[in-house]
């Protein structure tokens with residue numbers, strides 16, 4: 001079973017004579033075709049290093065490599081080029097940079113860096129404005145334009161064009177590139193340098209592209225240059241899952257392919273191996289409301305399974321509680337709600353995902369999961385423990401727990417800055433390396449005077465003594481009131497609130513960071529008081545803990561979270577980041593008008609946008625293998641207000657008439673009676 005392919009999948013895997021497009025719905029095994037095709041290519045005498053498989057995210061690349069490894073063994077898998085478009089771009093630029101006037105050690109700016117350069121280039125410290133520039137410039141670049149070729153349509157665009165010009169000059173001076181350049185520059189190179197193009201066409205002789213529907217115009221061009229005349233490639237995709245239109249991805253790429261490659265073999269896949277019948281029918285019903293680009297069918301022989309549940313919730317908090325309760329009860333019941341259908345058994349935390357439209361929706365779920373002590377990770381967005389301010393404070397707590405934690409030391413000593421500069425820390429680092437001690441230990445060494453002056457040593461000692469003292473107090477303080485006083489005192493000592501306000505242009509943002517900090521303090525203090533909240537929000541008591549004990553627990557939670565993916569944890573993810581993935585149990589959060597389909601007050605809902613939102617809903621539904629809960633809020637938060645919430649139009653579009661909530665005891669009874677009657681009827685017809 002693990003290695004089988006159906007006949008259409010076989011056709012796709014064995015078609016090696018020319019370009020191939022697998023155009024098929026969700027869960028039909030497109031990604032599986034890619035991994036199997038890698039194995040097939042190796043048999044056909046391609047060397048691993050000549051095969052490039054391109055995925056949409058680093059995580060997908062990692063997974064693809066793992067799956068390939070299982071099929072072809074670790075040695076061959078090592079040399080495969082499995083990467084995202086961006087990391088393929090880095091690979092090309094590192095070798096060819098010189099032809100583009102880039103030093104081999106050029107730097108790559110992340111989104112925050114870019115924002116900084118743009119503010120500088122545009123002479124403005126306005127974050128929101130700089131973000132708009134960033135957005136516009138990125139869209140231009142993804143259309144293959146530069147500051148000279150842009151044709152601005154209005155005043156805003158004229159200004160953005162000027163900023164772009166200065167931005168380009170600065171990047172050239174810094175020997176830096178941004179994410180868009182990682183694709184744009186190789187593309188430009190291949191346009192004008194036949195030798196470089198020929199070289200790479202010979203290096204990467206077969207290309208496989210997953211999630212082809214979400215490529216943009218430049219990525220298409222890059223693929224085309226790499227594929228060249230030989231056109232040896234396989235692309236797999238699903239137009240119904242195109243969800244990055246807002247970022248310049250274009251479905252045109254699917255339409256162009258058959259025109260530009262008349263020899264293209266197009267292979268549909270129709271069997272869905274992922275989801276049970278109820279889930280698949282709901283998905284098909286929803287996407288049926290979009291105009292069809294390509295006719296596709298999708299069926300499953302996994303049985304009906306459990307009906308899709310619409311879960312009505314009073315508000316966001318209630319929604320999160322119900323999600324937690326659902327996780328707990330599914331685990332207790334072994335997976336299936338009514339008809340186990342052979343699918344029951346152990347249910348792990350990693351079998352669950354909660355998917356939502358907007359990042360901020362994660363927050364209440366995180367809170368509820370933390371309260372229920374259910375481990376989770378947030379993908380495609382920020383987890384509470386990933387927030388800069390919480391990381392700052394955690395660094396301090398980690399340092400108290402383990403003085404020799406060097407990364408924690410570095411973060412704490414510079415947060416907030418206390419006159420201990422890079423030079424001092426550099427010298428301390430050298431010293432600690434030479435004597436094989438931790439930074440903290442080095443700080444108190446007698447001979448430190450040989451590398452640092454008295455003033456620097458004075459500041460370091462002051463910091464060290466403070467950490468010592470705080471640690472002592474943390475070890476001896478328990479009970480929520482005292483813990484809270486201790487923690488607030490510490491924040492005051494290090495002047496953390498001021499640090500936040502100084503580091504943030506927007507006061508609103510600083511205030512929200514400070515609220516996070518206070519939430520965090522409360523959370524620790526409650527634990528010190530031996531107060532644990534259960535999922536109903538009620539509290540019960542355990543024994544009191546010291547601040548240091550709780551800090552220790554936090555250190556463990558963080559290191560677990562850092563250990564990554566193999567962990568048995570619930571996934572919280574945006575719909576966008578869930579693409580290509582699957583879970584046995586999925587909860588779709590906040591399926592309400594305004595949230596999904598998403599609409600803010602000042603933007604207009606065009607038919608195109610609505611269609612893209614519907615595709616997102618389709619992606620969400622089709623992530624589920626066994627059970628799907630669709631949450632609908634009665635009321636929801638909107639800014640500071642709470643407003644009446646309207647169920648999403650997508651709920652009606654799922655056509656779930658028969659699927660009533662089985663959490664309703666009457667409905668439960670009805671189902672039991674129905675099952676009993678069915679059994680009786682079957683018994684009757686037996687001879």
Ligand SMILES: Nc1ncnc2c1ncn2[C@@H]1O[C@H](COP(=O)(O)OP(=O)(O)OP(=O)(O)O)[C@@H](O)[C@H]1O
Nearest residue numbers: 004005006025026027028029030031032273274580
């Ligand atoms: N022939 C097959 N036999 C058994 N299981 C299969 C087969 N083909 C695919 N599967 C399984 O079905 C699930 C979906 O496959 P896969 O992820 O490749 O689909 P996909 O078309 O890439 O989906 P998406 O559109 O969501 O990316 C996976 O668990 C996969 O292992």
Ligand SMILES: [Mg+2]
Nearest residue numbers: 030031210580
């Ligand atoms: Mg896939």
